[in-house]
Amino acid sequence: MKFSQTIVRKISKSFVNGLTTVDLGKPDYEKAFEQHSSYVEALKQCGVKVTVLEADERFPDSTFVEDTAILTEKCAIITNPGAESRNGEIIEIQEVLSNFYDEIELILEPGTLDGGDVMQVDNHFYIGLSNRTNEEGARQLKEILEKYDYSATIVPVEKFFHFKTGISYIGDNTLVLAGEFIDKDLFRDFNKIIVNEEEEYAANCIRINDYVIIPKGYEETKKKIVAAGYSVIEVGMSEFVKQDGGLTCLSLRF
Numbered sequence: 001m002k003f004s005q006t007i008v009r010k011i012s013k014s015f016v017n018g019l020t021t022v023d024l025g026k027p028d029y030e031k032a033f034e035q036h037s038s039y040v041e042a043l044k045q046c047g048v049k050v051t052v053l054e055a056d057e058r059f060p061d062s063t064f065v066e067d068t069a070i071l072t073e074k075c076a077i078i079t080n081p082g083a084e085s086r087n088g089e090i091i092e093i094q095e096v097l098s099n100f101y102d103e104i105e106l107i108l109e110p111g112t113l114d115g116g117d118v119m120q121v122d123n124h125f126y127i128g129l130s131n132r133t134n135e136e137g138a139r140q141l142k143e144i145l146e147k148y149d150y151s152a153t154i155v156p157v158e159k160f161f162h163f164k165t166g167i168s169y170i171g172d173n174t175l176v177l178a179g180e181f182i183d184k185d186l187f188r189d190f191n192k193i194i195v196n197e198e199e200e201y202a203a204n205c206i207r208i209n210d211y212v213i214i215p216k217g218y219e220e221t222k223k224k225i226v227a228a229g230y231s232v233i234e235v236g237m238s239e240f241v242k243q244d245g246g247l248t249c250l251s252l253r254f
């Protein structure tokens with residue numbers, strides 16, 4: 001898939017007090033700021049335009065813009081984020097996306113859905129059921145996608161935070177995947193780049209045009225992706241790991 005646009009949001013000072021399920025200590029704001037700047041540079045290197053939204057102190061997790069929308073070639077779908085403290089993030093995102101999209105759809109109560117649970121493979125979407133995405137949210141998304149002639153499969157997520165925490169599609173019928181997804185029958189027809197347990201975090205990576213962006217410091221996974229013929233860009237993510245955030249969460253791509 002060819003991407004030309006991305007949207008990111010600068011981290012707020014309140015970022016360090018955002019939601020997390022891991023016990024890795026508080027992120028360092030300055031370092032997170034630097035890492036976010038490197039991420040923006042990596043996106044630019046992939047040849048996309050980057051719209052940088054200002055930090056929003058009201059929402060500590062608002063730098064994780066991916067969770068607020070699903071973007072397709074035909075429509076934008078504004079999600080209904082499953083975490084109460086994040087729900088208000090969608091208001092400004094909808095305004096921003098109305099500059100790019102004529103067709104905007106909404107996930108509505110009692111459905112909840114986070115963008116981190118949705119993986120696109122060409123015209124098909126996999127929708128993960130996680131702590132953030134419930135069955136009603138997944139059902140609504142599937143129905144919307146089918147209206148636009150896409151198809152979708154709903155997949156239970158057992159252990160990972162979001163569906164895409166453990167799986168990424170990098171084009172060419174190839175998945176990068178870890179843990180519970182490695183032996184899943186649903187993915188049997190894909191080429192698989194398997195991420196070992198110590199490097200699980202690197203299963204969340206992003207193919208943008210001619211590059212795959214991966215987190216820095218995951219050498220085995222890097223070797224495997226390079227060996228499969230991809231050009232890799234590495235970005236330091238240590239401060240985002242502390243807040244359960246992966247590479248994909250930091251941008252919306254379309």
Ligand code: CIR
Pocket residue numbers: 018019020061064066067083086115116117162165243244245246248249
């Ligand atoms: C949250 O709990 O919502 C944030 N601290 C992390 C969100 C990560 N987003 C993603 O994986 N798509």
